[in-house]
Amino acid sequence: MAKVKKEAKEADNKGEAKVKAASKGGGLAVKVRTGLFMLFFLVLSVFFLSSALIFCVGMLPTFVAFFTDRSYRKSKAVTVGSFNLAGCVPFVLELWKTGRTMDNAIDIISEPMTVVIIYVAAAAGYFMEWMITQIVSNIMYQQGLARRKAITKRQEDLVERWGREVTGEIAVDKDGFAVEDEDDELP
Structure with missing residues (x-):
C-alpha cells in the first residue's frame, strides 16, 4: 500500500514538473513574439512616422488595458484595443488623404474632438468587456442554481425510492447496518 502511494506521489511530482517546464517554454515564446512585434512596429514607425504619432497617442487606452489586464489571454486588452483601433483608423485615413x-x-x-472620439471608442470597449463579463457571470450563476435544484430533486427521489438510509444521516454500525435509536423504539 505504501509503495502504491509513493509511486502515485512520484507520478504527481513528474506531472507538476512537466507543467512548469511547459509554462516556462510558453513564456519564452510569448516574449519572443512580443519582441518581434515591437521591432516590426518600430521599423514601420520610422517609415510612417506621422501615422505612428496618431496611433501612439490614440492607442494609449489599449496600452493601459494591456498592462492592467491580468488574465492569460488578455481579453480586456483585445476588446479595448479593437474598439480603440476602430476609433483611430478614420483619423489615420484622413491623414493619408491630406x-x-x-x-x-x-x-x-x-x-480635441479627435482625441475625444478616439477615447470614447476605447471607453466603449471597456464598457463592452464589462457588460459581457456581467452577462456571462449571471448566466453561469443561473445554470449553477438550476443544477443545484436538479441535484436536490434527484436526492429526494433517491430517498423516496430507497429510504432515509441513503442520506448518510443515520448512524450505522461497523457492518453498515442502521443503528436503531432509542427514540425510535415503541414503549
Whole structure:
C-alpha cells in the first residue's frame, strides 16, 4: 500500500514538473513574439512616422488595458484595443488623404474632438468587456442554481425510492447496518 502511494506521489511530482517546464517554454515564446512585434512596429514607425504619432497617442487606452489586464489571454486588452483601433483608423485615413506629413498629423491629433472620439471608442470597449463579463457571470450563476435544484430533486427521489438510509444521516454500525435509536423504539 505504501509503495502504491509513493509511486502515485512520484507520478504527481513528474506531472507538476512537466507543467512548469511547459509554462516556462510558453513564456519564452510569448516574449519572443512580443519582441518581434515591437521591432516590426518600430521599423514601420520610422517609415510612417506621422501615422505612428496618431496611433501612439490614440492607442494609449489599449496600452493601459494591456498592462492592467491580468488574465492569460488578455481579453480586456483585445476588446479595448479593437474598439480603440476602430476609433483611430478614420483619423489615420484622413491623414493619408491630406498628406502624410508631421504637420498634418499634429494638426489632426491636437484637435480635441479627435482625441475625444478616439477615447470614447476605447471607453466603449471597456464598457463592452464589462457588460459581457456581467452577462456571462449571471448566466453561469443561473445554470449553477438550476443544477443545484436538479441535484436536490434527484436526492429526494433517491430517498423516496430507497429510504432515509441513503442520506448518510443515520448512524450505522461497523457492518453498515442502521443503528436503531432509542427514540425510535415503541414503549
